[in-house]
Amino acid sequence: MKSILLVEDDIAFSQMLKRFLERHKFNIVLSHSIAQSKSLIKEEHFDLIFTDLRLPDGDGISLLDDVKHSLKHTPVVLMTSYAEVTTAVKAMKNGAFDYISKPFNPDELLEIIKNALEENPETSKEGALNTKISDTNKKQKAKKESATSNPTFITGISKASKKLYEYIDLVAPTDMSVLITGESGTGKEVVAKSIHLQSTRREAPFIAVDCGAIPKEIASSEFFGHKKGSFTGAFNDKIGHFEAANNGTLFLDEVGNLSYENQIQLLRALQERRVKPIGSNTEIEVDIRLITATNEDLLKAVEANTFREDLYHRLNEFSIQVPNLSERQSDIILYADFFLSKANTQLKKEVVGFSSEVVKRFQNYSWPGNLRELSNVIKRATLLTTGDYIEVTALPEKFKTDAQQKSGIENFSKKDNEKELIINALNEVDYNRTKAAKLLNITRKTLYNKMKEYDIN
Numbered sequence: 463m464k465s466i467l468l469v470e471d472d473i474a475f476s477q478m479l480k481r482f483l484e485r486h487k488f489n490i491v492l493s494h495s496i497a498q499s500k501s502l503i504k505e506e507h508f509d510l511i512f513t514d515l516r517l518p519d520g521d522g523i524s525l526l527d528d529v530k531h532s533l534k535h536t537p538v539v540l541m542t543s544y545a546e547v548t549t550a551v552k553a554m555k556n557g558a559f560d561y562i563s564k565p566f567n568p569d570e571l572l573e574i575i576k577n578a579l580e581e582n583p584e585t586s587k588e589g590a591l592n593t594k595i596s597d598t599n600k601k602q603k604a605k606k607e608s609a610t611s612n613p614t615f616i617t618g619i620s621k622a623s624k625k626l627y628e629y630i631d632l633v634a635p636t637d638m639s640v641l642i643t644g645e646s647g648t649g650k651e652v653v654a655k656s657i658h659l660q661s662t663r664r665e666a667p668f669i670a671v672d673c674g675a676i677p678k679e680i681a682s683s684e685f686f687g688h689k690k691g692s693f694t695g696a697f698n699d700k701i702g703h704f705e706a707a708n709n710g711t712l713f714l715d716e717v718g719n720l721s722y723e724n725q726i727q728l729l730r731a732l733q734e735r736r737v738k739p740i741g742s743n744t745e746i747e748v749d750i751r752l753i754t755a756t757n758e759d760l761l762k763a764v765e766a767n768t769f770r771e772d773l774y775h776r777l778n779e780f781s782i783q784v785p786n787l788s789e790r791q792s793d794i795i796l797y798a799d800f801f802l803s804k805a806n807t808q809l810k811k812e813v814v815g816f817s818s819e820v821v822k823r824f825q826n827y828s829w830p831g832n833l834r835e836l837s838n839v840i841k842r843a844t845l846l847t848t849g850d851y852i853e854v855t856a857l858p859e860k861f862k863t864d865a866q867q868k869s870g871i872e873n874f875s876k877k878d879n880e881k882e883l884i885i886n887a888l889n890e891v892d893y894n895r896t897k898a899a900k901l902l903n904i905t906r907k908t909l910y911n912k913m914k915e916y917d918i919n
């Protein structure tokens with residue numbers, strides 16, 4: 463029977479894991495600290511060390527260093543939370559076999575353990591050990607790396623995000639016009655781009671136009687193009703946005719800003735599916751899919767007669783409301799991590815994560831500027847950070863008001879992290895405790911006990 467040293471300071475969680483692994487025929491020895499683990503390693507043989515990243519007397523990485531010196535071939539697998547994934551990836555470069563992010567599901571856990579144990583210690587060279595990645599995490603990392611090297615977008619895990627992406631999946635393959643509403647910075651343009659990329663038009667152009675930035679006098683030339691010499695200042699032929707987006711998608715941002723006259727021109731072009739550049743005698747047939755976005759209430763504009771009702775219905779064959787970041791609480795750290803990777807690449811930095819205090823303050827903040835604000839805060843903080851972790855001191859003043867709270871990763875409390883995970887899981891499933899327990903991979907009884915312990919109602 464293979465023997466595993468399980469290092470986890472959360473008593474209830476470690477007991478649960480122990481029982482689960484014992485049922486799968488592993489011999490489990492529990493340890494709740496680095497010091498205890500170090501002495502156990504001297505006394506007993508272990509086939510695998512499975513350790514939490516944050517422990518009361520240090521982190522799993524220092525245990526990893528120790529193991530690497532004394533037990534070169536014993537694989538070490540780390541358990542992490544969202545905020546720590548970047549650290550775990552770094553730990554893998556230092557010899558950890560793999561990592562698993564909490565909450566994890568039993569199959570994922572068994573697969574990682576099986577892979578780690580299957581590694582032949584006698585033949586594996588140091589380098590091979592350093593670069594071994596399980597299939598499960600290969601997938602996770604591939605996703606992460608593609609997000610980093612190709613900074614497009616991530617979908618999020620909150621209920622609101624899932625619903626948003628369900629709608630995107632639903633409407634993308636059709637040719638329907640989509641009206642995207644949502645506050646500034648929520649990601650409306652990213653949604654438009656995802657619809658385009660999931661549509662049959664993905665190989666054709668995606669042309670984004672900010673209608674708020676076009677003076678009404680030149681709007682028709684911008685949309686439909688012009689011929690050289692057709693008006694003063696028309697020094698060359700110009701291709702309009704409709705023609706440029708032919709066979710693809712035209713995205714009109716801030717569509718509510720179009721003048722009444724421009725609205726009429728737009729409607730006509732959409733109905734007739736053809737445009738005539740200014741100064742030209744020939745009409746050009748265009749096949750475009752139209753996606754529009756607004757952060758104002760267009761229906762109110764229709765009532766006030768500032769936006770044409772016929773155009774409104776033409777644009778609104780399907781509507782998608784992009785939620786505010788405050789409604790996507792369980793996504794905040796995921797997005798923060800994504801923006802951190804992006805900022806690291808842009809600024810050539812290697813900041814690995816956020817202090818627990820920063821995580822807490824991010825989760826307590828209302829984010830009126832939504833994803834754009836989060837992205838800006840993180841970029842600035844990454845620039846200001848000289849250590850491994852972004853601390854409260856690198857955040858704008860508005861995040862520093864809670865003078866009672868100490869900052870620093872030494873303050874990272876397992877309890878806070880666990881409480882957050884439980885609250886997020888409960889929010890995710892509308893406080894259905896059976897589903898939340900399933901999501902967290904713990905029994906209902908453990909969940910009840912923890913809710914009581916953390917005073918969660």
Ligand SMILES: Nc1ncnc2c1ncn2[C@@H]1O[C@H](COP(=O)(O)OP(=O)(O)OP(=O)(O)O)[C@@H](O)[C@H]1O
Nearest residue numbers: 614615616645646647648649650651652833834837
């Ligand atoms: N799903 C996502 N994943 C990663 N980054 C995102 C996502 N959605 C939006 N962002 C980022 O958030 C920022 C704001 O997004 P975007 O410009 O799409 O918002 P918007 O709602 O169109 O804003 P506005 O109303 O001001 O035009 C951008 O930096 C964008 O890259």
